[in-house]
Amino acid sequence: MKESNKIRLDHLGELAERGDLTLVGDEPMSRHTTLRLGGPADVWAEPHTVEGLVALLTGCAARSIAVTQVGAGTNLLVRDGGVRGVVVNLRRLNAVERFSDLGPSDGPSATVDAPGGSVRIDVQAGCSTGRLLAAARRWGLGGVEFLAGVPGSVGGGMVMNAGTYLGEFTDVTQSVRSVDRQGRLITRAHAECGFRYRASDLPSTEVVVDATLRLPRRDATAIDADVSQLRQHRRQREPTGVHNNGSTFKNPPGDYAGRLIESAGLKGLRRGGAVVSPVHANWLVVEPTHTPRARASDLLGLIDEVRHRVAETHGVELELEVKVIGESS
Ligand SMILES: Cc1cc2nc3c(=O)[nH]c(=O)nc-3n(C[C@H](O)[C@H](O)[C@H](O)COP(=O)(O)OP(=O)(O)OC[C@H]3O[C@@H](n4cnc5c(N)ncnc54)[C@H](O)[C@@H]3O)c2cc1C
Structure with a gap:
């Protein structure tokens, strides 16, 4: 690795002084991937707020510093030389919020056809798939049972269109919001996300910050039955x-x-x-x-x-x- 290409914390100027950004130099990526492999990120960055993320992205763009976004690192293979520039991770932006119930004809639903009506959920990219599934179950909402045993964050799941035989993110996603390298917030409706088998058209130059889902009401017993069947199926094969x-x-x-x-x-x-x-x-x-x-x-x-x-x-x-x-x- 050429030392001259390496970014140090002091290259980030005033960004290092912000209270809503945690920055760490030379952070081993093996700590942030389920493969436990890979060299260090020059700078590992965790914004605490969307404003902090915007400041990070615009500050890096102004200094021509490369930014790479990672989620929970469950689908990543990091090479031994590590990652130059800033690696941004949204695990501190992890809220999941339920809105009031809507009838079947209230607003456009993505691909969820729920005769009993569906409920809007806003979830931030750093929320883990497991927490999203648990929150939905607690609220009596189905649609995300497919996530049982699928690790990762909602941001990574959206980009990958993660899923199983029970479904995938495309089935429940109404819109996705991301921030580009100029700090602009962009909202894409489901049809603009280009979801397909383990891929999407969400641009690799943007950081997904949150998504709006529509989840159908469902009895907790029915949710549990699907979840335990999927978990058992996985246990037998993995x-x-x-x-x-x-x-x-x-x-x-x-x-x-x-x-x-x-x-x-x-x-x-x-x-x-x-x-x-x-x-x-x-x-x-x-x-x-x-x-x-x-x-x-x-x-x-x-x-x-x-x-x-x-x-x-x-x-x-x-x-x-x-x-x-x-x-x-
Ligand atoms: C034990 C195990 C079982 C698995 N089973 C399944 C399965 O059944 N089905 C399945 O689909 N997958 C499965 N996976 C793969 C993995 O869980 C999914 O791909 C998951 O969605 C990745 O999410 P992540 O947050 O870990 O993303 P990462 O691995 O961190 O990143 C994956 C991609 O998403 C991008 N990304 C991450 N966060 C953001 C963001 N906020 N904004 C923009 N881009 C972002 C990264 O740049 C990268 O390109 C499994 C993995 C493991 C370890």
Whole structure:
């Protein structure tokens, strides 16, 4: 890494004096990713308010400092050289608020068809998916049962259109609000978000700050039944005791990445402490006890090899679901 490209806290000028911004220099990204891999962020930034976020983004733009947004780091693979510039995280912006009940014909609902009416929920990007699910259940609202066992933040979930066989964010989202690098707040209606399988058109140059959802009223017993069935389904299929991002690759149309990897004979394939899980072939995981400790380069090498061998065996190019950021060391 060229030292001259590295941003230090003192490059941020008056931003470092703000009471509504927590800034940390040289923060290991391995603390902020479920893979527990990756080099340091030059500056790790946690705004406490939307104003603090706006000031951070405009201040960085004025100084030509790169900004990368991350959520709970459950779908991130950070390279060993770390991330230059500022990494912004919204975990302190995590409110979830319920509005008064609305009838079925009150306002445009995204894709929720709720004969009993739906209820508006505003949720900030830093709210965890687990807290959103728990709040909805407490209020007698369904629609987000699909989040059972899906870790992460609402911001990351929106960008990824996270989901399971029970549904995905697109099904319940009415609008998404984000801030661009010039500090402008932009609201996008559902149709403008471009949600699709594990992706959206939400621009990578913007930070999602909050979203408005419409959730149908639902009995807590029915919610619990779906949630426990999904959790059980996951328990039977998911590796435990390893650091991971869940599925590494997207399923290609009409097939499963796991099936293709397994039938290419790649379960158990390893590079150092990175291994194709013998339990679920689409989970390329990191063994926490392996010596020497796995590096991001081990997992990236394994990803390349799996892609290559699946292409050779099946003629299918697997697309990464996991987002790779940062520099090689
Ligand atoms: C054990 C396990 C199981 C999983 N199971 C599932 C599953 O069943 N279904 C599924 O869909 N996913 C699953 N995942 C993947 C992951 O949970 C989702 O992709 C999740 O939505 C990522 O959210 P995050 O906050 O961790 O985002 P991150 O991993 O931090 O980031 C993901 C992407 O979102 C962007 N981003 C994050 N926050 C913001 C923001 N505020 N504004 C703009 N961009 C942002 C990042 O730049 C990055 O491109 C699983 C992961 C694990 C570890």
